[in-house]
Amino acid sequence: MERVLSVSQLGKSFKNDKVLSDISFDVHKGEIMAILGPNGAGKSTTIRNIMGILYPDEGEINFHNHKGKEIPRHRIGYLPEERGLYKNVKVMDILLYFAELKDYPKEKARKRALEYLKKFDLEGKDKVSVEELSKGMGQKVQFIGSIIHEPDLLILDEPFSGLDPVSQELFKQEIKELAAKGTAILLSSHQMNLVEQMCDRLFLIHRGRKVIYGSMDEVKTEYANFKCTIHGQNNISELEKVPEVTRVEQNGDISILYLTQDVRVSTWIKSLPDTLDIQELSVDRISLHEIFIDIATDRNIAEEAGVQHA
Template sequence: MEVMLTVKDLEKSFKDKKALKSISFDVRKGEIMAILGPNGAGKSTTIRNIMGIMYPDQGAITFHNNGNGIPRHKIGYLPEERGLYKNVKVMDILLYLADLKDYPLDKAKERALQYLKKFDLEGKENVAVEELSKGMGQKVQFIGSILHEPELLILDEPFSGLDPVSQEIFKEEIRKLANNGTAILLSSHQMNLVEEMCDRLFMIQHGQKVIYGTLDDVKTEYANFKCTIHGKNEISELEKIPQVQRVEQNDDISILFLEKDIQPTNWIKNLPESITVNELKINRISLHEIFIDIATDKNLLKEAGEANA
């Protein structure tokens, strides 16, 4: 796929603290790329450098092989900190945002009305922003970020504060944009949504890359299998089972975290007959569990290694 955004060897320091340490990744046309990490890891600093809100100490950010900087009219941005002029009417603020991107206002108005209908805001175009609920305001700001048909869309916590129905609407629209060729860089702490939507991911911790690759590659590299057993068993007995790294137990539910490269069908044949199994499930650990492990520096997963894109 065609590369739309390249971040190369990005470094940024604040006084004596190095916030970014040689960060490199790309975002490709038509893909949803996740940038992940715990609070303070460097995600927002990276995004602000891409947007030109601040400038890196070292490194380069290029758009579509354009060495002359990033053309702002081709980028859409939904910031984590929402901010719309509260006493301005919805249509006026949308047209204002489109005008900032040099987008034709007649076309912007037509598209705005279509999006307001799609996002269940039909008839709200002449309502002041301050009269909208928080969720409605977020929908308006999302519309403002995509109204000018950006080639690159940066979404920082787009699902925060949305009810499940609104989340589905956002997910559907984000997928549609990607299918139509928009390159999307998405930051979110909702790992289930990231796992559901994203093609590739870049995880950052302490200002440096820890994971980079497709979701399948990351799961293969870092997400060992786990076996969940429902039944009353002594944890000491479960820990004796070959190829079990560790066991977590809550009442009668035991989770056995297995060694890397085990073959589940072979491993399950060797379970001792003495254990009680009312229900059993084997699957790979989730992206949420990978995130928690890295964010808390537990190092319970496979150390070192990288899933390459």
């Protein structure tokens, strides 16, 4: 798979505060790569280094075999977390302005803008001032501005923030379509359910250091132990005695049993006591959301992954 972006041993400090240490990952053509982490983990600093807003103290960034200040950033699209459009400018003018900043042909940009405005349910809004748009409409316009020039790499920082479910689905489908056409996408989001549905690989950062890096399947296999959900009236003390259960959470008649990593599910189910009240039973792996919470709260996964604690 063709590598579009390579971040190698990135390090960055502000005064005496080391905010990034030995950050390394790749983004390939046609893939959606997630960069995740709690607030303050170093995600935005990493993105700003890639965009040339900041420059690293250590390591290097390579984009299509260009490094540092030589990177052709007009081939990169960027949707920042901090949204901002000129309020008194018409929608078409702002989109053409974004295209001009990226050295993209004006008439080609105009055609693409009209196509995307129609696709995003903004047909006829090209002559409307930005200040007349709703917040959601404004986010759509800014998203169009980030892709108007057909970038090779698209960086999306919290693209779903503040969107209603319909607009979220629209963004999700468009991001998938862009990847299918070959765009390399680096996505940062706190909405783990969407990340889990969309992304091919992920890089999870905590306190400026790598914690998890790999494909979604690899991460699930290594870190997402199985859990068993039982509906029925059961005593938690009895559930805690079941072999290969690390902990039990209970809410009313719903009990969740978290299992050891090496459990053989088919064998384990047969070992459940006959005395249990089982109205419904399901077994699945813990979600990416739960893995994220483990990392953010310094629970066992973070420790197993070798996070350096202060």
